[in-house]
Amino acid sequence: MHHTPPSEHSDLVTSSLPWSPKNNRRVTFNAYGGPEVISVVTEPAVASPGKGMARVRVMASSLVFTDMLIRRNLYPMLKTLPGETLGYDVVGHVEALGPETTGPAPGTLVATLTQVGGAQDWVNLPAASLVPLPGHLDPIKVEPLILSYMTAYQGLFREAGVSAGAHILVIAATGAVGLAALDLARALGLRATGVASSRRKALVEQMGADFIAYDAPDFSRRIDLAAAQQGGFAVILDGASHEPLPAHLRRLARGGHYVGFGLTALLRRAGADAKGLRLIFGRLRLGMKVLRILATRLRNPNVHFYDIAGRRKAHPDWFREDLTTLATLLADGRIAPHISGVFPPERAAEAHRLIEDGSVVGRLVLDLRGSGVLP
Ligand SMILES: NC(=O)c1ccc[n+]([C@@H]2O[C@H](COP(=O)([O-])OP(=O)(O)OC[C@H]3O[C@@H](n4cnc5c(N)ncnc54)[C@H](OP(=O)(O)O)[C@@H]3O)[C@@H](O)[C@H]2O)c1
Structure with missing residues (x-):
């Protein structure tokens, strides 16, 4: 485990976006169905993280076959309701930790599995679920890991x-x-x-x-x-x-x-x-x-x-260890995720169409690095 105490130094935050309660973009679906049910909603972002939680500024999330199954209510592992946020995983920077919470310090690049909820600019996640990664890695390349x-x-x-x-x-x-x-x-x-x-x-x-x-x-x-x-x-x-x-x-x-x-x-x-x-x-x-x-x-x-x-769930230690191993392989240039498209949230429906028609090779990635900030 690589937990470091919470830091007071918000200047460590590497996100290009300033924290604002107004500008959270999230990819959601209005009803179960085809790619046309996908929409992007901009609304107040998550509140401050509670005890045990960390606020993460998301840099990248999933665009995969499994997201399509969730949207169509065909996913065997999880019941998800229309209106929920898609996003099976998250790569981003920790921005703030909740009170009395230990976890990766603000500014740390982290990744975790969310199943849903990852496809938005900010998300509060259990601090203990975050796996710290070398900060120089490209979040887009980390996401497929x-x-x-x-x-x-x-x-x-x-x-x-x-x-x-x-x-x-x-x-x-x-x-x-x-x-x-x-x-x-x-x-x-x-x-x-x-x-x-x-x-x-x-x-x-x-x-x-x-x-x-x-x-x-x-x-x-x-x-x-x-x-x-x-x-x-x-x-x-x-x-x-x-x-x-x-x-x-x-x-x-x-x-x-x-x-x-x-x-x-x-x-x-x-x-x-x-x-x-x-x-x-x-x-x-x-x-x-x-x-x-x-x-x-x-x-x-x-x-x-x-x-x-x-x-x-059965082996959180394996997940942590294996993600660290995969990040090391990536950092050493020994693996190279095949990314055939990078889409901002506003083009998520287009990406889902490609996934549905079977034309995607390797991976598409949802890119949340851009600005969702309202004027
Ligand atoms: N159990 C888990 O924890 C877990 C984790 C990740 C994914 N999944 C699931 O695993 C499946 C694959 O995921 P993915 O993200 O890799 O999907 P994907 O990217 O959509 O995979 C499509 C691949 O399946 C091939 N394919 C299609 N029909 C085939 C057939 N009859 N025989 C052999 N290959 C065939 C396609 O080949 P062509 O393009 O050449 O047709 C393509 O290579 C999905 O059902 C996904 O939900 C499960």
């Missing part, structure tokens, strides 16, 4: 305990988490095979991975073949849920791990507005419970259904 890289990293190293030299299969390889996994594999000495659509072949190969197209007619057989060639994969990191679990289990090496974390293929197949989607995924909160029970019932310690918020 919190959700996307963390999911890939913990899936590979905490869930599966993979070691250097192992061969992993990454399914949904050019998405936010998938590209993070390929980047980490390259940095940390894993061999990788990536599964994405045929248009992404060059990118996957550029990341140093072998490529298999999921839109090729014989793609299942190709994965079987690739598995057989090396005596099975050490880890299958699956963000698509395109194929049933037994298909993956037969592709694992002895002692290998399956780590499922996402449902992109299932969701795309159903179509974002389909009635069936609501029927199936409106019940996903229940669905996830069933999956977990199923995993326990299988009594297979090598099958994991990763849930970042649940993992952080």
